Each structure stands twice: as structure tokens, then as C-alpha cells.
Amino acid sequence: MAEPRGKGKDSPELRTFGAEVRRLREAAGLNQTALAALVHVSRAYVSHVERGKTRCRFDFANRLDGALRANGEIIQAWNELLETIKSTKYATYFVNFPKVELTAGLIRVYETHIVNGLFQTEAYAGAILKNPDDTASRMGRQKQVMCSPMPKIFVVLEESVLLRQVGTVEVMREQLDYLLDLSRRDGIRVQILPPVYVEEARAAFAIATQSDRSEAAYIVNATEGVTSASAEDLASLNETFASLQAEALNVRDSRALIRKVIEERWT
Template sequence: MQRIKPEFQSFGAEVRRLRKAAGLNQQRLADLVNVTRSYITQVECGRTRCRRDLALRLDRALKSGTTLAEAWDELLESIKSDKYPEFFANFPRAEQSASMLRSYEDRVVYGLFQSEAYARVLLNDDDALKNRMRRQEILNRLPAPSITGVMDETVLYREVGGKTVMREQLERLLELSEMSNLNLQVAPIRYIRNVWATFTIATLPDQRQVVYTAKAYGGETSSSPPHVALANEAMATLQAEALNVRDTRALIRRVIEERWT
């Protein structure tokens, strides 16, 4: 079986994101750039590398400036040097091509798990909200990534948007916890060794890893082996200390009943 290069997969994810943002289906985009729909499918899935002239035509059809042309140039350089392109350091793009995602949140619900009403309170910006909701399409991607989310128990009690919003959000968590590719765990309110900040680890199809760590001024993306190792150690500790999936569901149901009903 041919191995899909993560660079191609990331480029394809960007094509798919821009196509959906433009409100086009694959057939319409194929017609606009004079290729077959199946070829657009192959590009979006990372099974083929398109020519640069197609990247330019895609930019024109999607009204995306030079976004895809620049991504294509970076992809070519990455193949020559066996390094990831610069745009791949952008964590949301790494997230979209990941085969496994593991996250820890200590203040609010993980972005991929947020209900629209909950996210709207946090973001207070229509474009940012649309991007947040678009990111969640990864939950139903085929093949689906394996996703583990650990959150501090205080997240269940921290009010965001009022009782109705919180009840809907926790019910959303229960729904997500039933997905076969998703593990949801709650870490009890206690000190946990070597856990100092929220973070997400994206494991790419070739098993390389990228970690995003939240900072007071925004966040930091790194593929440095020491940084990745620290994040993996923290995640292992968190999962050992956290409630299992079944007990997590029971706790969420109890919090809904006792606090948000």
C-alpha cells in the first residue's frame, strides 16, 4: 500500500478547507479548474501531488490569493530537503492531517469538542466561530483520527454562557464520548505532577509529532524532541490519574443534573 506523505495530506487538507469556505462541492471546483472530480478527491486526500499550474488555478477559482501556490512551493522545498514546509508548523493544519490527537485542557472545553453556543461566548467573533466549527469536521473525517481529550474537572463547573449553554455543552461531551475513535476523560481536582499548561499533541501519519502549548500571549507550536517528550510524559501521567471513560460519563451526567438543570 502506498504511503501517503504528510506534506501532501496537509496540502490537500488546505485545498478542502478553502473549497468548503468558498461553498463549492468537489464537482463544481473540478469544473472551474478543468479536471475530473476524482482528481480533486485525490488531491484533497493527499494521494497525489498536483502541478503548480493547478495550484494557481485553484487559487483563482477559490479566490484565495496565492495561498495554495505558496503552499505548493513550500511542499516542493520540503520534499527536496526532507523537512516539513513552513506552513506545516501552523498547528491547525497539522491537526487536520493528524492520525492521532491528544489534548489536555484545564479551563475550558477543548476546541474540537465545543458546542456552537459555548464557542460563541468564548470567541465573540463570527469568523473565528466559523473557523472553530469548521475545525470540528475532522471528527467525522474518513479515516477518522484517534482522539483523546483529558480535561480538568473544574471545566465541568466553570460557567460559560449560562445554565442552558453549559447543559448543552456537557450533553455534547456525552454524545462525543460514545464515538468509537474518541476517548474522553476527566482529571480530578488535584495536583498532578509535571502538568503546568494546556497542550495538544498531533501525531502525523508518518508518526512524527507536533505539540501546541498554550501561553499567556497566545501559544507555541514545536516539533522539538525534548518538547514533544515532555508533553508525552505529561499526557501519560494525566491519563493515569484521570477517571476512566465510563466513570467520566457518569460524572458528567451527575454534574448536568446537580448543577446545570
């Protein structure tokens, strides 16, 4: 089968495929040099595939699958890549947000009721999801998104989220301690929104921005989330996020408020 064509190199789709190869390689306990030796290519070529810098052929994907004992997972990922790049662009209301998020260089999040999934502790996530398999899946996704090179992540969190009990008091204390820790990491900015009215903000949402500046959004509604790459939706959400950041506490004051809530409510 021929090499996939139709999308430029270094696309979100290629980076998604590369991230899956990297995940399976690391799960197999191999570095890039060892994998390269198994499939008879240079380490640089393996690196280019994992970083989404080149489009590998099906026969190479097949060799990777065998070398990593991936049981068809790499072949499935390659086939999904092929199907995706057959289209010329994302459908306006049919974007796979988790895949777009995985390859984003910038993620912006507004949360109204709970801590965002990327920042949840396992205990906090477990109290929300109930199902252990769903919790494990969320933890795995966190690891994928937060691995190097990690995207910049800006979060505006409503103050009520800090006060709303999810699980036990111990679960809440651990969650807010973890939020504090994350807020000190390079590339992560956490701001708390006081109980003020921001006219444009009507629901939680996330925006994932790629290195080529293309964007997709995930918008929470009453029953399920809606994913959109509509220019109109994204323009509105970008404006809303700017308004939220303007009304939110700055990063230092946000940390101080989180510490205060931990001491006064969750200790």
C-alpha cells in the same frame, strides 16, 4: 512552474493542500466526478490530490481555482505548499499547529480551564471568543478536523472544567450534553481528571501525531501558546499525557460524572 519537489508524497503539507481543495469543492456543491469533468482529469486523480497522495502542478491548481471560483484561494494554498516543502524539516519552534492538527491521525489534548476548541458548541465558543467572526472560524475549523477520515482524539479534561460556568446555565448544559455525545463516538475518548496532583502537568497542551509518526505540540502558557516539534518537548509531553491518563477516570466513569454534573449543577 514545475511540480513541487523536496518532500515525499503523502506528507502533512500535501494533505493540508488536499483538505483545502476538498473544502472548496464541497462549498461549491460538486462531487469529485463533477470537478474532474470540469478540469479534464479522472475522478481518481482529484481523489489523490484531496487525500494528499500526489503533488499537482501549478497549472492544475490554477485550473482548480477557476473551476471552483475560489478567487485565488487554491493558488495561495499551492504557493504556501511550495514554500513549506522547500525546507527539509519543520523548524523546532516554528510549526503551524492548526495545519499539523488538520492532517493528524491522532490528537491528544489536556485541558485545564475550558473545553477544548474542537469540542466546543457554538454558544460556548461564542461566550469565550466574543467576536462572531472568530466563533464562525472556530466552527469551520471543527468541521475540517472532524470530517472523514477523522483522527482519533483522546482528551483528558480537568474536573473543574465541568463546574466552571462559561456563558449561561443553558450554554453549559448544552456543552456538557455535546461532550457526552462526542464521548460515545468511535475514535473519541474523553476522560475526566479528578482534583489530584499530577507533578508533570503544569499547563494545557495538545499533541498532533501524523501517520508517519512525526509530531508537533501546542503548549499553553500565561500569555500565548507556543508550538514545538522539539524531540525533548514531545518526549516530556508524551510522558505527561500517559501520567494524566493513568490518574484520570476511565471513559465510562467519566461519562457518569459528566451526567451527574449536568443533573446537579446545570439543570
